Amino acid sequence: MDRRNFLKRGSAAVAGAAGALSLPVLSSCTSEAEAAGSRLEGKKWGMLIDLTRCREGCTACMDACREENNVAYHGDRRWDVHWIRKATLHPHEESAGLEEKEVLLMCNQCDEPPCAMVCPVQATYKRPDGIVLVDHHRCIGCRYCMLACPYNARFFNWKENPEWPNKEYPRRSHGVAESCHFCAHLIDKGGRPACVAACERSGAGALIFGDLNDPGSEISRLVAAGGAKRVREDFGTQPKVYYLGL
Amino acid sequence: MKRSTVLTEKNRGAWATVFTVIILLPVVFSILKPLWAAEPEVFLDPPDPRWESCFRPKEYMRFHHMDLLKEARSQVIRDGSGNGITLAGCGDCHRNREAFCDRCHEKASVSLDCFGCHYYLTPSELEELEGGGH
Amino acid sequence: MDVQFAKIEGKSVGYWVTVSILAAATIAGFVATLIMNEHGLYLSGMTNRVPWGLQISMAIFYIGLSAGSLVVSGLYGVFGKMEYKPFARIAAYLAMLFLIAGLLSIFTDQGRIDRVFTKPFTYVNATSMFSINPALYSGHIMICVLYLWALFKEKGTLTKITSLVVVLWAIGTHTGTGAIFAFVPRELYNSALLPPSFVAAALSSGAALMILVIVGLSRATKRHLDDDLIIWMGRRLLSIFIVVTFYVLLIENAHRAYLAYSREAGFFFLSGGVHSLMFWVGLIFIGCVVPAVLLFIKRTGTSVPWTVFASVLVVVGVLFERFLIVIPGLIHPPELFPGWEIQDAVIWEGVVSYSISPLEVLQTLGVIGAIGFAFVVGLKVMPLAPLEARVLPAKS
Numbered sequence: 025m026d027r028r029n030f031l032k033r034g035s036a037a038v039a040g041a042a043g044a045l046s047l048p049v050l051s052s053c054t055s056e057a058e059a060a061g062s063r064l065e066g067k068k069w070g071m072l073i074d075l076t077r078c079r080e081g082c083t084a085c086m087d088a089c090r091e092e093n094n095v096a097y098h099g100d101r102r103w104d105v106h107w108i109r110k111a112t113l114h115p116h117e118e119s120a121g122l123e124e125k126e127v128l129l130m131c132n133q134c135d136e137p138p139c140a141m142v143c144p145v146q147a148t149y150k151r152p153d154g155i156v157l158v159d160h161h162r163c164i165g166c167r168y169c170m171l172a173c174p175y176n177a178r179f180f181n182w183k184e185n186p187e188w189p190n191k192e193y194p195r196r197s198h199g200v201a202e203s204c205h206f207c208a209h210l211i212d213k214g215g216r217p218a219c220v221a222a223c224e225r226s227g228a229g230a231l232i233f234g235d236l237n238d239p240g241s242e243i244s245r246l247v248a249a250g251g252a253k254r255v256r257e258d259f260g261t262q263p264k265v266y267y268l269g270l
Numbered sequence: 271m272k273r274s275t276v277l278t279e280k281n282r283g284a285w286a287t288v289f290t291v292i293i294l295l296p297v298v299f300s301i302l303k304p305l306w307a308a309e310p311e312v313f314l315d316p317p318d319p320r321w322e323s324c325f326r327p328k329e330y331m332r333f334h335h336m337d338l339l340k341e342a343r344s345q346v347i348r349d350g351s352g353n354g355i356t357l358a359g360c361g362d363c364h365r366n367r368e369a370f371c372d373r374c375h376e377k378a379s380v381s382l383d384c385f386g387c388h389y390y391l392t393p394s395e396l397e398e399l400e401g402g403g404h
Numbered sequence: 405m406d407v408q409f410a411k412i413e414g415k416s417v418g419y420w421v422t423v424s425i426l427a428a429a430t431i432a433g434f435v436a437t438l439i440m441n442e443h444g445l446y447l448s449g450m451t452n453r454v455p456w457g458l459q460i461s462m463a464i465f466y467i468g469l470s471a472g473s474l475v476v477s478g479l480y481g482v483f484g485k486m487e488y489k490p491f492a493r494i495a496a497y498l499a500m501l502f503l504i505a506g507l508l509s510i511f512t513d514q515g516r517i518d519r520v521f522t523k524p525f526t527y528v529n530a531t532s533m534f535s536i537n538p539a540l541y542s543g544h545i546m547i548c549v550l551y552l553w554a555l556f557k558e559k560g561t562l563t564k565i566t567s568l569v570v571v572l573w574a575i576g577t578h579t580g581t582g583a584i585f586a587f588v589p590r591e592l593y594n595s596a597l598l599p600p601s602f603v604a605a606a607l608s609s610g611a612a613l614m615i616l617v618i619v620g621l622s623r624a625t626k627r628h629l630d631d632d633l634i635i636w637m638g639r640r641l642l643s644i645f646i647v648v649t650f651y652v653l654l655i656e657n658a659h660r661a662y663l664a665y666s667r668e669a670g671f672f673f674l675s676g677g678v679h680s681l682m683f684w685v686g687l688i689f690i691g692c693v694v695p696a697v698l699l700f701i702k703r704t705g706t707s708v709p710w711t712v713f714a715s716v717l718v719v720v721g722v723l724f725e726r727f728l729i730v731i732p733g734l735i736h737p738p739e740l741f742p743g744w745e746i747q748d749a750v751i752w753e754g755v756v757s758y759s760i761s762p763l764e765v766l767q768t769l770g771v772i773g774a775i776g777f778a779f780v781v782g783l784k785v786m787p788l789a790p791l792e793a794r795v796l797p798a799k800s
Binding site: 027028031086101102103104105106109110111112113114115116127129138141142143144145146147162163164165166167168170171172174175176179180181182183184198199200201255256259261270 | 441443444445446450451452453455456510513514515516519520523524527528529531532533534535538549552553556557584585587588589590593733734737738739740741743744745746747748749750751752753785786787
C-alpha cells in the first residue's frame with residue numbers, strides 16, 4: 025500500500041468514524057431534555073444574608089460547610105476550596121466616612137448561570153428547582169466554568185483532599201471543579217444548608233434560606249420588602265443570593 | 271546511496287505487523303488476563319435484616335451493576351430523587367469491599383473510579399484507620 | 405513546467421539529530437502530563453484564581469498558526485496563484501498538525517483526561533464554545549486531510565472547492581476560538597472585537613511561520629527557492645495582516661480604556677503590571693511596529709533575511725498576544741462591590757500573579773516535539789516539499 029492509498033483510506037476511515045460518533049451525540053441531546061421536569065419543579069431556592077447580624081470573626085458557616093461537604097483544605101491559598109467565605113471590604117479613598125465591613129461571599133446560584141452555559145459536557149447545570157451544581161461523575165476538569173463565573177465563586181480540586189470529615193457524603197478527588205450547591209443533598213431530604221443551620225446554632229441567624237417561588241416564605245417576604253441587594257445585578261446573571269446591609 | 275538492509279520495500283508489511291502487535295500488547299493482555307487470574311471466592315456477610323435480598327439476582331447484578339449505578343446516580347444528581355440507591359447502601363450487606371468489589375475487578379482488569387470519592391473502606395484500611403486514628 | 409514534489413532524503417546527521425530531539429521532547433511532555441494527571445494539577449503554576457495558564461495560551465497560539473498556513477495554501481487553491489503551488493502541500497499538512505497540537509494542548513490540560521475522550525462526545529452543550537470548538541477543530545482536520553488528498557492526487561476542481569471550504573472553515577474555527585474568551589463575562593475577556601482580533605493575529609502569525617518554514621526547508625534541503633516569492637508573501641501579505649491586527653488591537657484597548665465602566669480594567673491591562681510590558685514591548689513594538697516598518701521600507705522589505713527576521717518578530721509578538729488574551733483577564737479581579745476593595749483573606753481577592761511551572765514547560769515542549777516529529781517524518785515519507793519553487797515567467 026503506498027502513501028496515497030493510505031491517505032485515501034485513512035480519510036475515509038476518519039469520515040466514517042465521525043459519522044459513527046455523531047450518533048450518540050444526537051441521542052443524548054434529546055434525553056437530557058427529557059430527564060428534567062420532575063419533582064423538583066416549582067421551587068426556586070434562594071438565600072438571604074443579613075450582614076447586620078453576621079458576627080465579626082465568626083466562621084461557623086465556613087466550618088460547617090467544610091465539615092458537611094468535605095470541601096478541600098490544604099492550608100494554601102492557591103488551592104484551598106471555599107464554598108462560602110468571608111472577606112473584608114475597604115472603602116476606596118474617595119468614599120470618606122464609610123467604614124470597613126465584612127461580607128460573605130459564595131456561589132450566587134444564578135438563575136442565568138454563565139458557568140452552566142459554558143460547561144462542555146453539561147456537568148455544571150441548573151436543576152429544575154434552581155440549584156446550580158456539578159455532576160462530578162461527568163466533569164472533565166476543563167475549568168471553563170471558573171473563567172465564566174463573574175463572581176470568582178468556583179473552585180477546582182488541584183490536589184487530592186487529605187481529609188474526609190463527613191463519611192456520609194462523597195468528597196471530590198482531584199481533577200474536577202465545584203462550588204456551593206446549597207447542600208442539595210440535605211434539601212432533597214427536607215433539610216436546609218449546613219451554613220444556615222450553623223449560623224442559627226451560633227445565635228446570629230444571619231442566613232435565611234427558602235423558596236423564592238413561595239410568596240409566604242420568610243425570604244420572599246424579606247426580598248419583597250425591598251432593601252435586599254444582590255452582587256453586581258448588572259451582570260444579568262440573576263443571582264439568587266440576596267444581601268441585607270450591603 | 272546506502273539502502274537499508276533491515277527495512278526494505280519487501281518486508282515493510284512484516285515490520286508493520288510486528289509494530290502493531292507490540293503496540294496492542296497491553297490491550298491483548300487486558301483482554302486475556304481473566305483467563306489465568308484466580309477465580310475469586312465471593313464472601314458475603316449474613317444479609318442485613320433490612321434487606322430481604324439484593325435488587326436483582328447475583329448473575330444479573332454481576333453483569334449489570336454498573337448500568338444500575340449509572341442510572342441511579344443520574345437520577346440522584348439530575349433529579350434529586352431519593353430513590354435510596356447509594357454506593358454506601360451496598361455496603362450495608364456487602365461489608366467487605368475487598369471481597370465484594372476488588373477481587374472481581376482485579377480479575378476482570380477493570381479499574382475502579384468510585385472509592386476516591388465514595389466512602390467504602392476495605393477491612394485493612396478500616397483497621398489502619400481505627401488502629402492509628404486519633 | 406509543472407511543479408514537482410519529492411520526499412526529502414532524510415539521511416543526514418542533522419535530520420536524525422532533529423528527529424531524536426523532537427522524539428525526546430515528546431516523551432518528556434508525555435511523562436509530565438502523566439505525572440500531573442496522577443498527582444493533581446497543583447503541580448502546575450495554575451491556581452484557583454488563574455485556572456488557565458501556559459497550556460491553553462499555547463493551544464490558541466497553535467490554532468492561530470493554522471489559519472495563516474491555510475491562507476498561504478489558499479493562494480494557490482483559492483486564488484489560483486500558480487507560483488504558490490509549491491507550498492500548498494506543506495501548508496495544508498502544517499495546518500492540520502497545528503490543529504492537532506491545539507487539541508493536544510487542551511486535552512493534556514484537563515483535570516480528568518480519562519473522561520475527556522468520551523464525555524465531550526456523548527454530552528454536547530450547544531451553548532458552550534468549549535463544546536462547539538472541538539467539533540470545529542475536528543471538522544477542520546478532516547477537511548485538511550481531504551484537501552491534502554486532493555493536492556496529492558492533483559484533482560483540480562476538488563482542490564479549489566476544499567481550499568475554499570477550508571479557508572472559510574478556518575475563519576469559523578478562529579472566530580470560535582476567540583469566542584471562548586469573548587463570550588465570558590469577565591472585564592478583560594468580554595469584547596466583541598476579540599474574535600476578529602484573534603483571526604487577524606492568527607493570519608499574521610501563520611503567514612509569518614509559513615515564511616520561516618519555507619525558507620528554512622529550502623535551505624535545509626538545498627532546494628531552490630525564488631526570493632521574490634518570499635518577498636511577496638512578506639510585503640504584500642504579512643504586512644497587511646500585521647496592520648489589521650494592530651488596528652483591531654488599538655480599537656479594542658481604546659474602547660476599554662475610554663468607557664468609565666471598563667476604564668479601571670482597561671488601564672490595568674495597559675499599565676498595571678508585567679503583562680503591560682509584554683503588551684507594549686512584546687506585542688506592539690516587537691510584534692507589530694518593527695516588523696511592519698521592516699516590511700514596508702523598500703530596502704529591508706525586499707530582502708529575504710530581513711523578511712525572515714520580521715517574521716520571527718511577528719511570531720514572537722503573537723505568542724505574547726495569546727498569553728495576553730488568557731492571563732490578564734484572570735489575574736485582574738472582578739469588581740464585585742464598586743467603590744469597595746476586597747481585602748485578601750482566605751483567598752486572594754485582588755490582583756494575583758501567575759508563574760509558569762517546569763512541568764507546564766515540559767508539556768509545551770512535548771506538544772511541539774510531537775507535531776515537529778510528525779512534520780519532519782512526514783517530509784520524508786510523503787512528497788510534501790517542492791523540488792524547487794520559482795516565480796513563473798510573466799505572461800504576455
